[in-house]
Amino acid sequence: MALEACRSCLSCLLIPLALWSIVVNVLLYFPNGNASYATSFQLPNYVWYFEGICFSGVMSFISIVLALLGVAFSGYSCIIFTLGLIQGPFCNSSNGWDYIFKNTVGGYLTDYSAWSQCTEPANAVEWNIILLSILIALSGLQLIICFLKVAAELKRTLCGTYSVFVQAGIL
Numbered sequence: 001m002a003l004e005a006c007r008s009c010l011s012c013l014l015i016p017l018a019l020w021s022i023v024v025n026v027l028l029y030f031p032n033g034n035a036s037y038a039t040s041f042q043l044p045n046y047v048w049y050f051e052g053i054c055f056s057g058v059m060s061f062i063s064i065v066l067a068l069l070g071v072a073f074s075g076y077s078c079i080i081f082t083l084g085l086i087q088g089p090f091c092n093s094s095n096g097w098d099y100i101f102k103n104t105v106g107g108y109l110t111d112y113s114a115w116s117q118c119t120e121p122a123n124a125v126e127w128n129i130i131l132l133s134i135l136i137a138l139s140g141l142q143l144i145i146c147f148l149k150v151a152a153e154l155k156r157t158l159c160g161t162y163s164v165f166v167q168a169g170i171l
Contacts, residue, residue, distance in 0.1 A: 013141075013145055017138055017142050017145070018142070020134075020138055021135060021138045021139065021142070024131055024134050024135050024138065025047075025135065027131055028043070028047045028128075028131050028132075028135075029043060029047060031043070031089075031121040031123075031124055031127050031128075032121050032122050032123050032124070032127055034121060037121055042090065042092075042097055042121075043090060044084060044087070044090040044099070044128070045090070046080055046081070046083065046084035046087070047084075049080055064150055064153040064154060067146050067149040067150040067153055068146075068150055070142065070145075070146030070149065071143060071146040071147055071150060074139045074140075074142035074143040074146055075139075075143050077139040077142075078136055078139035078140055078143060081132050081136045081139060082136055084128070084132050085106065085109070085128070085129065085132040085133065085136065086105060086106040087099055087101070087102050088100065088101030088102060088104070088106075088108050088125070088128070089101070089118060089124040089127070090124075091118035091119070091120060091121065091124040091125070092118070092119050092120035092121075093117045093119060094117070094119075100117055101114070101125075108125070
């Protein structure tokens with residue numbers, strides 16, 4: 001009963017989550033607000049997967065199949081963003097451009113003194129941690145909402161509140 005009542009509410013929540021995922025993913029292309037890194041291809045590889053734009057941002061509300069696609073896409077996005085956060089930013093250090101934290105298995109996240117190894121772009125570590133954390137949270141919320149949407153649609157279809165038959169006298 002509760003799932004049926006909040007089915008339309010869940011759909012309304014997906015729209016702003018999808019839009020925020022698109023906006024935040026676009027911000028990843030401009031570290032510290034600077035477009036020069038995107039034009040010179042000095043961005044992390046996970047940025048080029050377009051997760052927040054193509055998958056976290058793709059939401060549909062018309063059937064169980066599309067709700068399941070929402071579960072798959074947002075789950076995939078959540079995984080890719082988490083892997084990107086663990087890998088760390090692509091930045092310039094004394095050894096040149098590289099993923100300097102790739103062997104720390106996410107340990108750099110709490111080692112604030114190591115962040116200064118990234119000399120360019122400015123604040124690259126903070127930028128990536130904040131934006132990827134937001135994208136992980138948005139994808140996680142989308143995953144939960146899409147899963148609830150699947151459950152609501154299944155209940156509606158299987159429990160008879162959704163009729164696919166034409167009743168006599170209607171036509």
